[in-house]
Amino acid sequence: MAYFLLIIGAMFVNNFVLCQFLGICPFLGVSKKTDTALGMGLAVIFVMGVASIFTWLIQLVLVKFHIEYLQTIAFILVIAALVQIIEMVLKRFMPSLYSALGVYLPLITTNCAVLGVAILNISEFGIAGAGSLLQSFLNGVFSGVGFTISILLLAGIRERMDLELVPKPFRGFPITLITASIMSMAFVAFGGLLG
Amino acid sequence: MKGQFLSNKLGIVKNGILTSNPTFRLVLGMCPTLAVTTSAFNGLGMGLAATIVLVCSNALVSLLRKVIPDKVRIPAYVLIIATFVTMLEMLLKKFVPTLYSALGIYLPLIVVNCIILARAEAFASMNKVGDSILDGLGMGLGFTLALVVMGFVRELLGAGTIFAGSLGSVEFGITQDAFPNYKLPDYALGIFVLPAGGFLTLGILMALVNYLSDKSKEKKEKEHEAKLNRALAVAQAVESANGVQNDAAPAKEEE
Numbered sequence: 001m002a003y004f005l006l007i008i009g010a011m012f013v014n015n016f017v018l019c020q021f022l023g024i025c026p027f028l029g030v031s032k033k034t035d036t037a038l039g040m041g042l043a044v045i046f047v048m049g050v051a052s053i054f055t056w057l058i059q060l061v062l063v064k065f066h067i068e069y070l071q072t073i074a075f076i077l078v079i080a081a082l083v084q085i086i087e088m089v090l091k092r093f094m095p096s097l098y099s100a101l102g103v104y105l106p107l108i109t110t111n112c113a114v115l116g117v118a119i120l121n122i123s124e125f126g127i128a129g130a131g132s133l134l135q136s137f138l139n140g141v142f143s144g145v146g147f148t149i150s151i152l153l154l155a156g157i158r159e160r161m162d163l164e165l166v167p168k169p170f171r172g173f174p175i176t177l178i179t180a181s182i183m184s185m186a187f188v189a190f191g192g193l194l195g
Numbered sequence: 196m197k198g199q200f201l202s203n204k205l206g207i208v209k210n211g212i213l214t215s216n217p218t219f220r221l222v223l224g225m226c227p228t229l230a231v232t233t234s235a236f237n238g239l240g241m242g243l244a245a246t247i248v249l250v251c252s253n254a255l256v257s258l259l260r261k262v263i264p265d266k267v268r269i270p271a272y273v274l275i276i277a278t279f280v281t282m283l284e285m286l287l288k289k290f291v292p293t294l295y296s297a298l299g300i301y302l303p304l305i306v307v308n309c310i311i312l313a314r315a316e317a318f319a320s321m322n323k324v325g326d327s328i329l330d331g332l333g334m335g336l337g338f339t340l341a342l343v344v345m346g347f348v349r350e351l352l353g354a355g356t357i358f359a360g361s362l363g364s365v366e367f368g369i370t371q372d373a374f375p376n377y378k379l380p381d382y383a384l385g386i387f388v389l390p391a392g393g394f395l396t397l398g399i400l401m402a403l404v405n406y407l408s409d410k411s412k413e414k415k416e417k418e419h420e421a422k423l424n425r426a427l428a429v430a431q432a433v434e435s436a437n438g439v440q441n442d443a444a445p446a447k448e449e450e
Contacts, residue, residue: 019390021230025309028225072303073277080270096409111275112226112307119300169406170398172223177398184391 003138010142012190016113017150018183023113025152028176037155041148043104045141047086048117051079052140055118059127075118082107115192145169153183204329211333216311217399218341218397219404223309227301228342229393235358238346239296239339241301244283246335249311251279256319263320272315278307310338348396353387 016022023044030040055075062068087105090098108114119137157179166175200339217223227245255275256263263271273329286303295302305311314334319327350356386392 021390021393023224024225025223028222037387069281072281072284072306073274076273076277076306077270080273093447110307110309110312112304115307116300116304119303169402169409173407174398175400177394177401181391181394181398184389184394185386188391
């Protein structure tokens with residue numbers, strides 16, 4: 001039950017994009033078409049899941065040597081290296097998935113959602129025992145799912161909005177932001193779910 | 196010569212603040228822009244923190260631009276930025292703990308703020324140290340300006356205060372203490388402090404900036420057109436005058 005609540009919370013109540021403002025750049029930048037939005041979303045789920053595990057392990061090392069203040073530097077390095085390695089492994093062993101994720105993988109290094117989930121995991125679940133590792137992993141994956149849901153919804157709306165006559169100053173980013181605002185209002189309602 | 200030099204340097208700073216404002220024109224660094232601007236004071240703190248990191252990282256990247264190999268430049272930049280962010284984090288924790296807790300997770304996330312990496316890549320890696328520092332300053336101040344405007348609007352509408360939490364804060368409206376017998380209604384629009392209000396405020400501000408810049412562009416074009424018309428009229432007048440002379444010339448020959 002606790003894990004179920006964790007999953008719902010990560011996907012809807014604390015939706016990364018619409019409730020926590022993490023990963024806004026790809027949310028606005030890669031949401032013109034639903035298929036590219038889906039590609040970006042899948043890449044984010046993948047990297048966030050793997051990064052959650054690795055940063056948990058790195059934090060163990062940091063705590064052991066009493067150098068927790070290096071957290072930011074260590075995490076960003078690990079994420080950058082991880083993205084690079086994932087890219088190489090996928091290219092070698094899963095070329096079809098690699099070509100599907102393609103250009104979005106390198107972009108993820110500077111996606112604040114990944115570093116954000118790593119830091120939030122440590123501060124929320126700590127590093128004590130395997131339970132917190134599982135929690136971190138689930139939180140990472142399902143936060144990624146939440147990101148994918150919101151970017152897909154926005155991309156669907158934007159595809160339709162291309163056909164509408166939007167006032168000139170509002171074209172492009174402004175109307176997208178206002179759309180996101182209305183979506184965010186809807187997601188606020190999920191807050192009541194967990195009390 | 197010296198005046199031109201000075202105006203060049205000022206041009207770099209002005210470019211960052213107005214012409215290519217990172218928030219309204221380049222649309223970079225959206226996460227902190229939306230997240231921490233629930234009050235003008237937080238916006239100011241975030242903006243200044245990013246400015247400090249931006250100036251320092253631009254300076255160091257520019258100094259090392261001939262040392263860093265091209266292939267590993269992005270990781271190198273990220274490492275430089277992360278170092279400065281960590282230093283700033285420690286300083287804020289020690290000296291401004293209220294701001295440290297208000298900025299929360301968005302303070303370490305300055306590392307992945309695209310403005311800083313974008314300026315390192317697009318400006319500092321190709322320009323001299325002095326210019327890079329000025330570019331960092333201009334971009335940082337432009338970012339700060341945008342954050343303060345956002346924070347100001349959201350705080351005013353959402354909480355009914357101006358610069359609360361800092362010196363000289365102003366609270367609007369009639370306070371409940373003045374009317375002990377009535378229950379005054381709450382006029383604050385709470386939605387502006389919520390995420391939805393952040394998106395809405397930024398969308399409308401961005402549309403406003405687009406509208407104003409379109410208008411000034413139109414005005415410039417009209418002025419340009421008027422100038423062209425005037426020049427054309429002069430040219431035509433000259434031509435017709437010449438034409439009269441030309442007409443007159445053969446007539447003379449005939450004589």
